[in-house]
Amino acid sequence: MDLEQIIFTIISYSGDARSDCFEALKYAKNGSFSEAEDCIKKANEKLLEAHHVQTDMLQKEALGDRRQVTLLLMHAEDHLMTAILAKELIGEMVELYKTIYQREGDFANA
Template sequence: MEGLELICFQIISFAGEAKSSYMGAIHTAKAGNYEEAEKMIKEGSNVFLQAHKAHADLIQKEAAGDMTETPNLLLIHAEDQLMAAETCKILAVELIDTYKRISILEAKEA
């Protein structure tokens, strides 16, 4: 495996790992461990950046006219996974904030 196929699988792998970290952060925050949840968001973001860099490199390669491979269904899937991971992060951050606010409100009522 080499070239475009390899890059696509790298994007898919990094995006999947990032998405797993974001989902784990949601579950961790729901259990009340916000510090660990924030750590998981950061870990996911670091992995996501690797996926994003691989994708950006492909875009630059194509813009420069250096891309010899034809974009294919695998690349579309990789881009879909990249976007899904990004959306998952946005939602995870919002949910963590919501869980924190709920905890504060519940503590005031107790």
């Protein structure tokens, strides 16, 4: 794969993962936690794919196959890190929504 293909693969997987995370958040807001968890799982799979591409590039660089660092490559790395952060934060938010819905149910049943 040439450098541009690598970059756009990372951007594509990362962007899709980020979208899955925000979809999970929408489900969690509505109390649809099974769907939210499915979206987080999809995001994890996509982030793993992006990470594999990134790791392959890092391993090749460690073996001496150096690539030019471009603004586009930095942009791809930014997308990946932002998607990872979104997944972690939104995963926590889903758990918070679960707690809120559980407590609301506890109050309604009291």
